[in-house]
Amino acid sequence: MPLSRGPDNATACLALADGTLFYGRGFGAAGQTTAELCFNTAMTGYQEIMTDPSYAGQIVTFTFPHIGNVGVNPEDDETQDPVAEGMVVKWDPTEPSNWRATERLGDWLAKRGRIAIGGIDTRRLTRAIRQQGAPHVALAHSPDGEFDLEALVAAARDFRGLVGLDLAKDVTCAQSYRWDQMRWAWPDGFPTRSTPGHKVIAIDYGAKRNILRCLASAGCDVTVLPATATAEEVMAHEPAGLFLSNGPGDPAATGEYAVPMIRDVLEKSDMPVFGICLGHQMLARALGASTVKMNHGHHGANHPVKDLETGKVEITSMNHGFTVDSQTLPADVIESHVSLFDGSNCGIRHRDRPVFSVQYHPEASPGPQDSYYLFERFVAAIEGR
Numbered sequence: 001m002p003l004s005r006g007p008d009n010a011t012a013c014l015a016l017a018d019g020t021l022f023y024g025r026g027f028g029a030a031g032q033t034t035a036e037l038c039f040n041t042a043m044t045g046y047q048e049i050m051t052d053p054s055y056a057g058q059i060v061t062f063t064f065p066h067i068g069n070v071g072v073n074p075e076d077d078e079t080q081d082p083v084a085e086g087m088v089v090k091w092d093p094t095e096p097s098n099w100r101a102t103e104r105l106g107d108w109l110a111k112r113g114r115i116a117i118g119g120i121d122t123r124r125l126t127r128a129i130r131q132q133g134a135p136h137v138a139l140a141h142s143p144d145g146e147f148d149l150e151a152l153v154a155a156a157r158d159f160r161g162l163v164g165l166d167l168a169k170d171v172t173c174a175q176s177y178r179w180d181q182m183r184w185a186w187p188d189g190f191p192t193r194s195t196p197g198h199k200v201i202a203i204d205y206g207a208k209r210n211i212l213r214c215l216a217s218a219g220c221d222v223t224v225l226p227a228t229a230t231a232e233e234v235m236a237h238e239p240a241g242l243f244l245s246n247g248p249g250d251p252a253a254t255g256e257y258a259v260p261m262i263r264d265v266l267e268k269s270d271m272p273v274f275g276i277c278l279g280h281q282m283l284a285r286a287l288g289a290s291t292v293k294m295n296h297g298h299h300g301a302n303h304p305v306k307d308l309e310t311g312k313v314e315i316t317s318m319n320h321g322f323t324v325d326s327q328t329l330p331a332d333v334i335e336s337h338v339s340l341f342d343g344s345n346c347g348i349r350h351r352d353r354p355v356f357s358v359q360y361h362p363e364a365s366p367g368p369q370d371s372y373y374l375f376e377r378f379v380a381a382i383e384g385r
């Protein structure tokens with residue numbers, strides 16, 4: 001295929017499956033990748049976003065323009081390495097200016113094989129994502145400035161998308177482990193309860209570290225099991241509660257093995273169950289509801305959610321591309337929270353059992369901490385039994 005050059009000494013190109021091209025300046029690793037493209041409106045936390053395992057298979061457009069200005073540091077990772085496929089930003093990252101920074105964003109991405117493009121009109125791109133629904137894209141970073149555009153657009157077109165994909169199995173832990181709160185303590189000393197921990201099993205579909213931190217700080221002694229754990233494996237630990245984590249991919253696909261496990265636990269035990277995001281979708285499916293793909297999803301740190309039981313509004317952190325169809329909730333399941341942006345389901349609760357979950361992220365990271373009470377509610381349910 002003939003190679004071509006972009007305008008203004010471009011070293012990176014983002015191709016949408018419909019053939020639209022965005023040229024810019026590459027940073028991070030050189031190479032090419034394909035993914036679904038979303039946009040995130042958070043004004044802080046690009047490192048937490050890039051390392052959130054729920055972003056597997058996706059490239060993130062940051063609508064906030066100052067990205068990279070606080071560098072990166074080992075404490076803010078939500079998992080070992082970036083999981084998002086790549087990043088799209090408006091401006092080239094500046095030199096980091098923050099006392100916690102240990103590395104530049106571009107170097108950190110390059111070492112970890114992640115591609116980024118700067119100098120993009122992210123407003124125009126965000127409008128395209130809203131109009132088309134999360135598009136399939138290919139992103140190339142070519143330091144010599146040459147691109148095989150036909151191959152790039154073809155790669156975007158050939159990308160099959162996230163529907164039907166179980167990605168939890170790619171990002172879950174290989175083996176069970178006990179969460180070590182001392183090793184992963186909050187740098188700023190978020191309140192930690194000193195009472196003895198309640199034994200909780202957390203199923204890792206791609207868990208963010210800050211969820212495990214929040215569970216421990218609320219009073220849980222957390223053992224993490226891989227996504228494919230069976231009900232027997234869960235029950236063998238004799239837990240006081242079951243937690244279902246966030247995670248990437250299509251909840252219907254992961255549900256093929258996760259739903260039978262959850263149903264089995266609900267049948268065998270009356271212990272409290274709490275789920276976040278993919279864990280919410282898994283619980284909803286286990287209780288009989290269905291999940292659907294959204295147009296462009298919710299990704300940000302300022303999403304208003306209404307608690308339908310108290311009337312209170314929480315400002316929440318969000319990251320999901322699928323949603324629970326509230327029309328399909330069975331009679332014994334109550335819709336507890338809704339999005340004030342689009343009315344989509346944001347939480348459920350079983351009518352007569354301590355079993356509940358939310359679509360958003362009470363652990364924030366990044367985002368406001370309005371919803372931390374949910375971890376305390378889970379522990380109160382364990383203590384109330």
Ligand SMILES: NC(=O)CC[C@H](N)C(=O)O
Nearest residue numbers: 054246247277278321322
């Ligand atoms: N953050 C998550 O757990 C995301 C859940 C699911 N993969 C979705 O996109 O809706």
